Amino acid sequence: MEITVLGLNHKTAPLEIRERLSIPKHKAADILKRLEAERIFDERVLLSTCNRTELYGVGRNNQESVVRAKKFLSDYSNIDLADFENNLYVFKQPDSVEHLFSVASGLDSMVLGETEILGQVKDAYLEAHKIRQTGKVLNTLFQRSLKVAKNLRTHTDIGAGKVSVASVAVELAEKIFENLRNARVMIIGTGEMAGQVGKAMVSKGAKSMIVSHRHLDRAEGLAQALGGEALSYEAYEGRIKETDILITSTLAPFVLIQERQARAWMRARHEKPLFIIDIAVPRNVDAAIEKLDNVYLYNVDDLKNIADQNLALRKSQLEECFRLIHAQTQHFMGWLSKERFV
Missing domain, CATH: 3.40.50.720 (NAD(P)-binding Rossmann-like Domain)
Structure with missing residues (x-):
């Protein structure tokens, strides 16, 4: 079993692409069920905000799931895959785990260290869990991501001061x-x-x-x-x-x-x-x-x-934040190995 992330965000795609691929909250459950029906991953969570659309999946044949997920996104958005495939990223574990920890902590946000994304990650997970789209791996991963984000705010100044x-x-x-x-x-x-x-x-x-x-x-x-x-x-x-x-x-x-x-x-x-x-x-x-x-x-x-001073303070915390996230990623991968999912 492997954890994979397929997605795009404000760093990789322009607004006109992001808005076409954005999935409103009220449609998330239906989209997840359609992904399940098409056998795209065995477990799945969909995270869609104004600045990112990401599909987190667990499966044994993730390469095939990624191919089908790309086609699904193309059909959903009514955009030829060739017009946005270069805007997509695919992360395999452990990079997929580290990516989620960074996203939940606000390190991958347009506004560095913002807290709104943590609630969005939690809501995305709970929505998938409610309709039985998650299993032991994504349940543990997403619950751990929430703890990692809170830990970073406790032990660093990544959320210090206001930056707008x-x-x-x-x-x-x-x-x-x-x-x-x-x-x-x-x-x-x-x-x-x-x-x-x-x-x-x-x-x-x-x-x-x-x-x-x-x-x-x-x-x-x-x-x-x-x-x-x-x-x-x-x-x-x-x-x-x-x-x-x-x-x-x-x-x-x-x-x-x-x-x-x-x-x-x-x-x-x-x-x-x-x-x-x-x-x-x-x-x-x-x-x-x-x-x-x-x-x-x-x-x-x-x-x-x-x-600007507050933002500079937040940026000065990045090295320590990534060190902590890397350590937590290694810890999670150790758990995954012991559970024989790797």
């Missing part, structure tokens, strides 16, 4: 306000990054999302997406007193918020802390504002620098 502008903004806000469950957020402008930061704030429980724009219809569109309230640009200052976090992201070629303005706001707020995130380029907020007491001003470069 939106997540850094949320992390800073949580340091200022402890939590965002009762935080009131206002967005001036409707830029894409402002929307990302707003969504990240909402995901952490931020309330009373207010979106202001010179064109009210644009404000209404973003406000609806965030479950908030649209406000005309002329009216935004009347709501500053109740705002905890102000995000600016307009295309104005000049500073919109002056130091004297913010000073008046703080008097009216009785010096209650105000976190300002200026994502605009050129900047919407006068840099002198950061000198005011209880005002925390960060621009897009500030946030990106923090994200």
Whole structure:
């Protein structure tokens, strides 16, 4: 019995290929049963996310299963195999085992060290297990992969810090306000990054999302997406007193918020802390504002620098992570040998 992985990901295939071969979660069970009916592997787990589609299989004649699986993917996606076969990879054990451990740990992700993939690996395994597509080998392998991923986060800094502008903004806000469950957020402008930061704030429980724009219809569109309230640009200052976090992201070629303005706001707020995130380029907020007491001003470069520092820390952990994964792979292969599957 041998463990094989057939797949493609963001490193090997462009988006137009990945999206055609992506398998929605609600179709996974049906696809697995069709693979079983076609005798493609004896055990199988299907992992499909926005950045990868992978089939993990166990069998005695895996070379033939891989050939049939490639044809299956071609038929499913309605793409000639010749048009995407070069984007596929095939890993045999022990490389297949090491690959899964790396995937589950976030080492093979577009965002290094991200944690969402661990839940996706777990869900993929549970879906296959529920419909009896797994046996002793894949049950043990996938359960071990979850433990390996958690072990890496315990013993290294692979998940340290946030590595996107939106997540850094949320992390800073949580340091200022402890939590965002009762935080009131206002967005001036409707830029894409402002929307990302707003969504990240909402995901952490931020309330009373207010979106202001010179064109009210644009404000209404973003406000609806965030479950908030649209406000005309002329009216935004009347709501500053109740705002905890102000995000600016307009295309104005000049500073919109002056130091004297913010000073008046703080008097009216009785010096209650105000976190300002200026994502605009050129900047919407006068840099002198950061000198005011209880005002925390960060621009897009500030946030990106923090994200880059965190990413550098994560990258510095890769050597140790791969050492641990290699050791765990050897340990698993030892178990496989003792069980006489090799």
